[in-house]
Amino acid sequence: MKKFDAIIIGSGQAGTPLAFRLADEGMQVLMVEKNTVGGTCVNSGCTPTKTYVASARRMWDVFHAEELGVSLSGKPKADLQKIKQRKDGIVSESVHGIETGFRDNPNITFVKGEASFVSPYEIKVSDTIYTAPKIFINVGARALVPEEYREADYLTNESVLELTELPQHLLIIGGSYIGLEFGQLFKRFGSEVTIIERSAQIINREDEDVSQSIRESLESDGVKFLTNVQNIAASGKTGEIQVTYEQDGKAHTVSGTHLLLAIGRVPNTDLLNLEAAxxxxxxxxxxxxxxxxxxxxxxxxxxxDCNGKGAFTHTAYNDFEVVASYLFEGKKRKISDRIMTYGLFVDPPLGRAGMTKKEALEKGLKVREAYIEMKQIRRAVEKGETKGFIRMLVNDRDQLIGAAVLGVGGDEIISGILNLMVSDIPYTALRDTMVLHPTVSELIPTALGKLKEIN
Structure with a gap:
């Protein structure tokens, strides 16, 4: 048995910074990782997908250049092999940095392998038992693969990033964040794309007008949607995929060359033998x-991701901050203090903070709404990107409780609104601030000056 001050299982966006913090505090740390270091974000999440999104955006720019008076000759073509090579290089650089950091730190011992609990404070990796008075689990999650899809050749968010040739027709099961991002980028690369969603509304957690606007954006790119369908199943091999479903009481079949499952995620906790602990x-x-x-x-x-308190890199990193505060900073942070924020990185992007309009009304809150469409914002018009809108919700104590920025720059603008929400400052501070012109965000104070009661 080998003894440490702390054991970390998983080198994702919570486990990695925690390892370095514990080491800085003089603790002897064991880091166990069964896959490539960096977790989902670095290897199959944020880093690679946003690299692909950037390439897809370049395709959009080229196809829409004429609208801004720029003439281009020839037909642009996405080279997926080169796009993947660029992605692999960026991922490799991040992985190398983490590996080097572990290797060069005298207080961190790195072990490659799958960990499982033997007792509450003991784990086993291969044939070795390790023990520590503190153990930190950061094992993440993986794609959900229901039984009805297992007879078909399918891709997940991980394997789809390994393709070197564009799918002729990509079928995507799931009309939420992962499915929509991949759907739009592969359509922009040149694939035919069909997204199949059980619900009548894509990204069902969002307000209906947000979901509808996003759907219309993707449809304008040529993405096809099949929604409000039941009894979905898939069969066939790559190149000859068939998805069957029922809609309005009738049976249908759609054929494609590739199938991507973007249905949901399940935590990797089933691999840990948690019962022993x-x-x-x-x-x-x-x-x-x-x-x-x-x-x-x-x-x-x-x-x-494995604790169910958020499924994002930023929530994972905040978990690290919460734990570090608990151990070394007098418990100044806690999970319940944070305001949920996230983005959907389609184009135009969605930045979300706090409650949706639907959530606020379901809670019975007295709410006022600030709303402005992107086509009313001159900078958006000048950019030629007028899809979407900005919505902000204010309660009866003049506090911002929710915001959605769907449109050009929305994924960046939302952080400024979130900062105000976290500071517990009245919305009037933002309403009365002189802001930079010409920007997309300059119309936020104007919108806040025209609050309307909603029921």
Whole structure:
């Protein structure tokens, strides 16, 4: 048995910074990783997908150049092999940086392998037992693959990034964040794309007008949607994929060359033998934690996607900050303090913070709304990107409680609104601020000056 001050299982966006923080505090840290270091974000999430999104945007720019008076000759073509090579290079650079950091730190021991619990404070990797009074679980999640799709050749968010040739017709099961991002970028690359969604509305958690506007944007790119369908199943090999479904009581079939499953995610906790450690999970397999990411076993923490408190890189990193504060900074941070924020990186992007309009009304809150369409904003007009709108919600105490910025720059603009929400400052501080012209965000104070009651 080998003893450490702390064991971290998983080198994702919570586990990696935590390893360096614990090492800086003088602790001897064991880092265990069964795959490539960096977790989902670096290897199959944010970094590679946003690299692809950037290439897809360049395709859009070329195809729409004439609208801004720029003449181009010849037909542009996406070279997926070169796009992938660029992605691989960016990912490799990040991975190398993390590996070097682990290797060069005298207080960090890195072990490659799959960890499983032997007891609450002991894990096994290969044939070696390791023990520590503090253990941190950061094992992430993987793509959900329901039984009805397993007879077909299918892609996930990971394997689709390994393609070197464009699919002729990509069928995507799931009309939420992952499916929409891949759908738009592959359509812009030149594939035919059909997105199949059980619900009548894509990204069902969003307000209806947000979802509809995003759908219209993707449809303007040529993406096809099949929504409000039931009994979906798939069969066939790559090149000859068939998806069957029912709609309005009738059976239908759509054929394609490739199938991407973007239905949801499941935590990797089933690989850890948590029963041996008496670590509690919910019915979906997410590890139950308190406000400081600590499990029901004292000294054992769960961070990132596997604790069910957020499915984003920024929530994982915030989990690290919460745990570091708990251990070394007097418990100044906790999960319940954070305001949820996220983005959908289609084009135009969506930046979201706090409640949706639907959530606020369901809670029975008295809410006023600021709303302005992008086509009313001159900078958006000048850019030739007028799709979308900005919505902000203000409660009866003059606090901003929710915002959606759907449009050019929305993924960046939302952080400024979030900062005001976190600071608990009245919305009037933003309304009365002189802002930079010409920008997309300059119309936010104007919109806040015209609040309307909503029911």
């Amino acid at each position: 008496t670590i509690a999970t919910d019915k979906r397999g997410y590890i139950r934690v308190n406000d400081y990411c600590e499990t029901n076993v004292e000294g054992v923490f769960a961070l990132g």
